[in-house]
Amino acid sequence: xxxxxxxxxxxxxxxxxxxxxxxxxxxxxxxxxxxxxxxxxxxxxxxxxxxxxxxxxxxxxxxxxxxxxxxxxxxxxxxxxxxxxxxxxxxxxxxxxxxxxxxxxxxxxxxxxxxxxxxxxxxxxxxxxxxxxxxxxxxxxxxx
Numbered sequence: 027x028x029x030x031x032x033x034x035x036x037x038x039x040x041x042x043x044x045x046x047x048x049x050x051x052x053x054x055x056x057x058x059x060x061x062x063x064x065x066x067x068x069x070x071x072x073x074x075x076x077x078x079x080x081x082x083x084x085x086x087x088x089x090x091x092x093x094x095x096x097x098x099x100x101x102x103x104x105x106x107x108x109x110x111x112x113x114x115x116x117x118x119x120x121x122x123x124x125x126x127x128x129x130x131x132x133x134x135x136x137x138x139x140x141x142x143x144x145x146x147x148x149x150x151x152x153x154x155x156x157x158x159x160x161x162x163x164x165x166x167x168x169x170x
Contacts, residue, residue: 053075053076053077055075055082056082056100056102058100058101058102059082059098059100059102061102062098062102062103062104063084063096063098066096066104067084067094067096067107070084070086070087070094070096071086072086072091073085073086074086074091074092078097080100081097081098081099081100081105082097082098082099082100083095083096083097084096084097084098088110092110093109093110094107094108094109094110095107095108095109095110095137096108103142104142105141105142106139106140106141106142107139107140108137108138108139108149109137109138109139109140110135110136110137111136111137111138112136113133113136113150115136115138116136116148116150116159116163117148117159117161117162117163118163119159119162119163119164119165120148120150120159120163123157123159123163123165124150124152124157128152128153128157131152131153132152133150133151133152134150134151134152135150135151136148136149136150136151137149145161146161147159147160147161147166148160148161148163154170155168155169155170156168156169156170
């Protein structure tokens with residue numbers, strides 16, 4: 027019984043991975059967007075694509091293939107890049123705010139975001155929300 031359950035779990039996981047690859051292969055990413063990614067981030071390899079809010083998101087790097095996540099408009103204009111960072115790399119103000127306002131809650135993904143204007147900020151996923159901080163670590167807003 028245990029072997030059968032293990033085999034079903036492996037089969038399910040493989041199918042889920044195949045479904046994701048199939049979905050990504052069906053996503054048509056305009057040449058202008060692919061070219062914009064290559065020009066801005068020539069080191070990007072093994073890129074996977076998603077569509078988010080009408081824009082295109084390219085993911086690459088790291089163990090999970092999502093250490094970098096960059097968004098472009100359909101015309102190829104850069105919107106922002108989110109680079110996954112460890113919680114230890116966040117500004118001190120971010121960590122103290124999170125400890126005070128989300129006592130005991132486990133932090134999700136943490137990222138350093140740089141937008142098209144070169145403005146840097148930080149985001150922390152927690153309890154299904156993104157908590158946004160400025161470059162100095164001051165609380166800005168919370169998003170769902």
